[in-house]
Every structure is written in structure tokens, then in C-alpha cells.
Amino acid sequence: MRRHLTLVARAAILSTSLWLASLPVAAANPPGPGVAWIAAAADAEVDAAFTQARSEKKPLLLYWGAKWCPPCNQLKATLFNRQDFIAQSKNFVAVYVDGDLPGAQKLGARFKVRGYPTVILMNPEGVEITRLPGEADAPKVMALLQQGLAGGRPINAVLADARAGKKLAGNEWRALALYSWDTDQDTLVAEAERPALLAQLAAACPAKEAESSTRLLLKALGASDDGKGLKTDAALRTRIGKVLADPAASRAQMETLVNDARDITRALAPDEGADRARLVTAFDGALKRLQADATLSRADRMSALIARVDLARIELPKDERQPKLDAALLKDVREQVTRDDRDISDGYERQAVITSAAYLLGQAGLWNDSDALLKANLAKSHSPYYLMSQLGGNARKLGRNDDALRWYQEAFDKSEGPATRLQWGASYFTALVELAPQDAARIEKTAAQLFGEAAQDKGAFYERSARSLQRVGTKLVAWNSGGKQAAAIERLRTQLAGVCGKIDAGDAQRATCDALAKSLAAKPAA
Known part of the structure; x- marks a missing residue:
């Protein structure tokens, strides 16, 4: 196979092999102190943890995350380090799966987890009790965890009874309302059916459980496809x-309000006009209070400010780069970002908050401020490649394509861990094809490097890694429109077919890899 590769492709594979050979064995990096976390990256390790859970008659808590992931870092900064969480950990077997450890992506397929972070509480037999909401503030997450530890029923049984109209206890309605629907991955319900289900549950929830009913309704509105899902009226807007x-x-519904403000507003008031203007004003007032609420984490207060900017932009195109925002709002943005950047001392919190702050500055049209913040924090971040990707995104949005490619390449070069490297590499590759399609040598070299790294990763065709490689395949097919790059595509297809041929025929990855190689062999569109 290799004799058919160009010198460019051969160089990419050689550099990949040298890079992989230089990597240290992944070290354990527990998500938080004081908890007996068990690192797992293979079925046998998780099975052993379940054996321990059955022996000790304890539930098992599975945390799926990644070093660079801002929400994961937020959990480490606000939940996993809490004394009540550490104390409760004695009542469950704590397992963490780092998405970059060998075999981790296969575990992702087993437990239907894709998004980082996902936190699942299971009984010793592996039945899910609940998925904990990573976006909720820590006290709510702790309440749901304690409920599950106290003998809460599996969430699928609770949902089945609710749909059948059976009576539920108050804590079961709270379990449904606080369930992490965003990381459900079609475990309980297909994503397309979620808004209607949540609205149904909200309507069935008894009046004495008003907080749970309101949360379910807000989640339904937030998931209703930009105002095209649920039917709304004046009574609902009043509620x-x-x-x-x-x-x-509003404090009780904090995470739903700050995360879904724009979608909720567009669902309740799909058209421009007085109804939407009144709703935006009311929403902004609630968000201002949350932004100033010292009982919330810095990340939550930053999210409230992001939501305020989102609402201020609601009549503008989503891709508007230079919005004209109120001077007082811009002042709030600058002051909060400056204050947080100055005051944060915890590395986990910094990764969570500064990345959000840089996004916020861009949404406010303060691009120079966003770039300056990211550059100043590169040396302070334990995962600077995440910030480099943001710098690439900023440059691309402003039409600085050479700068964008430089930052995307540096982010890929500095990224760590097999799944992360494929993800960052796919992002760089996508930008290459879209911004510099004429650079055939660079495009082929990068694709060959990614296929070479996939060959060294035993889980490259599972979950996140598989989706990264499929993105590369899709972009290669588009780049070859009309057969313009047929020779390069054939060299890459040959390389990939060789990778697939080394995967055991009984491994589920083989079919995924073969399908990707076959897509490169398909006749390109004219």
C-alpha cells in the first residue's frame, strides 16, 4: 500500500509514528480530590467496578469527560470538590472515563454518551437511575444525587409511569425535571420527540410541584426548534x-433561563413586535439579577451575561459580526470579563470561565478584546489548544483566513490524546478545505496524518473519534467535486483501506471504517 503514497502522505505517516512513539502512557488524572475515583478505559475495568458495586451494594457513578472541556472543568471547580459530594462518594462507586484514554470511545458507545461531560448514576446491575445535569448549579445536582442514592427508581420506570398517567411522588417529578435531557442520547426519547414529551410532562405535573412543572415547560420551550415546536399563547407568555x-x-430556574433564553423567547414570541419586546425586557431583568447573584458560580454569572447579549442580538442575523449594542451592556461585559480574569485562581475554573468570556466578547463585537483575552491566557491554561481553536474561530469570522489556518494548525499540533487529536485535526482539516482548497499538498498531507493516527488508535472508529474521521471523509468527497483530486483521493482511500483491513472483522469498528473508505471510492458528483 505505501508504495502508492505520495511523498507528502509518507511524510505525514512518518511524523505521526514518531509523535505516537514519543507519547507517555496516559496517567490517571482524577476529576477531584478526596474521592476514590476508579479510572476506566475498557469494558473489563468498568465490569470490575460493577462487580465492586454489587459486592458493596452501592450504586455506581460514571463520569465521562475530557481535560480540555470547559463544562467538565466547571464540574471539577464547583461539584467534585464540594465536601458534601466527597462525603456522599462513600455511598457509591465512582468511575471516571477520560475520553482520550485507549478504549474510552468504545465505552462511550456502550453507555450512549457523546457529549462531555456526561454523569450517570446506575444501580449495581447497570440500570440507569438518572443522568445528572452538568449545567445545573451544584446544590441541585447534589439533591438529585442524594435522591438517587436514597433508593430512587430507575428514570425509565419513572417516565413510563408518568406517560401512563400513574401517580408519581414529588421527588420523582423532580427527578424528571432535573434529568439531563441534553445528554439523553435518545436513551429515554428520540430528540425530535423531546419538546412534545416535556410539554406533556409539564401539563401532567401536579400543581403542588409547580417548580418541576415550570422547569419541564421551560425545557420544552428551549427545545422547540426556534419557535417552530410548541404552540404558545398569551396565557403561556403571562405564566x-x-x-x-x-x-x-427565576433563581430556581437559573440554568434553564440562562442557557435557553434566546430559544425560549423565540418560542414564546416567534415574531418581532410588542410581545417579543416585552418578553425581552422581562428576561433581561431576570438575567441581570442572576448576573449579580453572588450565590452563583462565576461561570453561571457569565452565562447570564451571555444570555443578555444573545437577547440584545435577537433581531440580528446569527452571523452578525459587528452588532450595535447598548453602551451600558458593553460596559457590563468588559467589567465582568476583566474582573473574572483578574480574580480566578483555580485552573479548572479558569478553563471554564475564560473560554466563555472570550465567546461573550466576540458576541458583543469586541473581537480585539476577545483575542487579547485568549492570548493572555494561553500560558495559564492546561489545555491551550482549546483557546487556540477559539482564536482560529475569531480570525475566520472576521475574514482573516491565513490567521485562522495558522491558529487551527497550531491547536492541532498542540492537542493531546488520540480522540482530541482526531477532533482538533478534523477541525483544522475542515478549515483547510473550506479556506484553502487550492492547497492540495497540505490537504492531502493532513488527511494522511489523521488516517495514520487513526491506525495507531484502537478506538478510532467509535463515537467521537469516528465522527471526526467521518467529517474528514465528507470534506474529502466535497473537495473532489468533479473528480479534480481523484489521484490524491485514491491514495488516501488506499491508505484508509489498509487501516480498515487491520481491524478484526468482528469488531463493530470495521464496518464504520469500511463505509468511510467506500465513500472515498464513490464516483464524485459532477
Whole structure:
């Protein structure tokens, strides 16, 4: 196979082999102190943890995350280090799966986890009790965890009873309301059916469980496809308006309000006009209170400010780069970012907050501020390649394509871990094809490098890694439109077919790899 490769492709494979040979064996990096975390990256290791759970008659808590992931770092900074979490950990077997460890992506397929972070509480037999909401503030997550540890029923049984109209206990309604629907991965319900299900649950929830009913309704609105899902009316707008006006009620719904403000607003008021303007004003008032709430984490307060900017942009195209925002709002943005950058001392919190702050500055049109913040934090971040990707994104949005490619390449070069490297490499490759399609040598070299790294990764065709490689394949097919790059595509297809041929025929990855290689062999569109 190799004799058919160009010198460019051969050089890529050689550099990949040298890079992989230089890597140290992945070291354990527990998500937090004081907890007896068990590192797992293979079925046998997880099975051993379940054996321990059955022996000790304890549930098992599975945490799936990655070093660079901002929400994962937020969990480390606000939940896993809490004394009550550490104390409760004695009542469960704690397992963490680093998505970059060998075999981790296969475990992702086993437990239907894709997004980082995902936190699942299971009984000793492996039945899910619940998925914990990583976006909720820590006290709510702790309440749901304690409920599960106290003998809570599996969430699928609770949902089945709710759909059948059976009576549920108050804590079961709270379990449904706080369930991490965003990381459900079609475990309980298909994503397309989620808004209707959440609305159904909200309507069935008894009046005495008003907080749970409101949370389910807000989640339904937030998931309703930019105003095209649920039918709304004046009565529903009035109900949500009362939540926004009530400090206690809006605080109780904090994470849903700050994360879904724009979608909720567009669902309740799909058209421009007085109804939407009133709703935006009411929402902004609630978000201002949350932004100033010292009981919330810095990340949550930053999210409230991001939501305010999102609402201020609601009548603008999503890709507007230079929005004209109120001077007072811009002042709030600059002051909060400056204050957080100055005051944060915890590395996990910095990774969570500064990345959000840089996004916020860009959304506000303060691109120079965003770039400056990211550059100043490169040396302070334990995963600087994440910030480099943001710098690449900023440059691309502003039409600075050479700068964008330089940052994307540096982010890929500095990235660590097999799954992360494939993900960052796919992002760099996508930018290459879209911004410099004429650079055939560079495109082929990068694709060959990624296929070479996949060959060295035993889990490259599972979950996140598989999707990264499929993105590369899709871009290669588009690049070869009309057969313009047929020779390069054939060399890459030959290389990939060789990778697939080394995967055991009984391994589920083989079919994924073969399908990707076959897609490169397909006749290109004219």
C-alpha cells in the first residue's frame, strides 16, 4: 500500500509514528480530590467496578469527560470538590472515563454518551437511575444525587409511569425535571420527540410541584426548534413572565433561563413586535439579577451575561459580526470579563470561565478584546489548544483566513490524546478545505496524518473519534467535486483501506471504517 503514497502522505505517516512513539502512557488524572475515583478505559475495568458495586451494594457513578472541556472543568471547580459530594462518594462507586484514554470511545458507545461531560448514576446491575445535569448549579445536582442514592427508581420506570398517567411522588417529578435531557442520547426519547414529551410532562405535573412543572415547560420551550415546536399563547407568555418577575422563581430556574433564553423567547414570541419586546425586557431583568447573584458560580454569572447579549442580538442575523449594542451592556461585559480574569485562581475554573468570556466578547463585537483575552491566557491554561481553536474561530469570522489556518494548525499540533487529536485535526482539516482548497499538498498531507493516527488508535472508529474521521471523509468527497483530486483521493482511500483491513472483522469498528473508505471510492458528483 505505501508504495502508492505520495511523498507528502509518507511524510505525514512518518511524523505521526514518531509523535505516537514519543507519547507517555496516559496517567490517571482524577476529576477531584478526596474521592476514590476508579479510572476506566475498557469494558473489563468498568465490569470490575460493577462487580465492586454489587459486592458493596452501592450504586455506581460514571463520569465521562475530557481535560480540555470547559463544562467538565466547571464540574471539577464547583461539584467534585464540594465536601458534601466527597462525603456522599462513600455511598457509591465512582468511575471516571477520560475520553482520550485507549478504549474510552468504545465505552462511550456502550453507555450512549457523546457529549462531555456526561454523569450517570446506575444501580449495581447497570440500570440507569438518572443522568445528572452538568449545567445545573451544584446544590441541585447534589439533591438529585442524594435522591438517587436514597433508593430512587430507575428514570425509565419513572417516565413510563408518568406517560401512563400513574401517580408519581414529588421527588420523582423532580427527578424528571432535573434529568439531563441534553445528554439523553435518545436513551429515554428520540430528540425530535423531546419538546412534545416535556410539554406533556409539564401539563401532567401536579400543581403542588409547580417548580418541576415550570422547569419541564421551560425545557420544552428551549427545545422547540426556534419557535417552530410548541404552540404558545398569551396565557403561556403571562405564566413565564411571572417566573421572570419573581426573584425566587427565576433563581430556581437559573440554568434553564440562562442557557435557553434566546430559544425560549423565540418560542414564546416567534415574531418581532410588542410581545417579543416585552418578553425581552422581562428576561433581561431576570438575567441581570442572576448576573449579580453572588450565590452563583462565576461561570453561571457569565452565562447570564451571555444570555443578555444573545437577547440584545435577537433581531440580528446569527452571523452578525459587528452588532450595535447598548453602551451600558458593553460596559457590563468588559467589567465582568476583566474582573473574572483578574480574580480566578483555580485552573479548572479558569478553563471554564475564560473560554466563555472570550465567546461573550466576540458576541458583543469586541473581537480585539476577545483575542487579547485568549492570548493572555494561553500560558495559564492546561489545555491551550482549546483557546487556540477559539482564536482560529475569531480570525475566520472576521475574514482573516491565513490567521485562522495558522491558529487551527497550531491547536492541532498542540492537542493531546488520540480522540482530541482526531477532533482538533478534523477541525483544522475542515478549515483547510473550506479556506484553502487550492492547497492540495497540505490537504492531502493532513488527511494522511489523521488516517495514520487513526491506525495507531484502537478506538478510532467509535463515537467521537469516528465522527471526526467521518467529517474528514465528507470534506474529502466535497473537495473532489468533479473528480479534480481523484489521484490524491485514491491514495488516501488506499491508505484508509489498509487501516480498515487491520481491524478484526468482528469488531463493530470495521464496518464504520469500511463505509468511510467506500465513500472515498464513490464516483464524485459532477
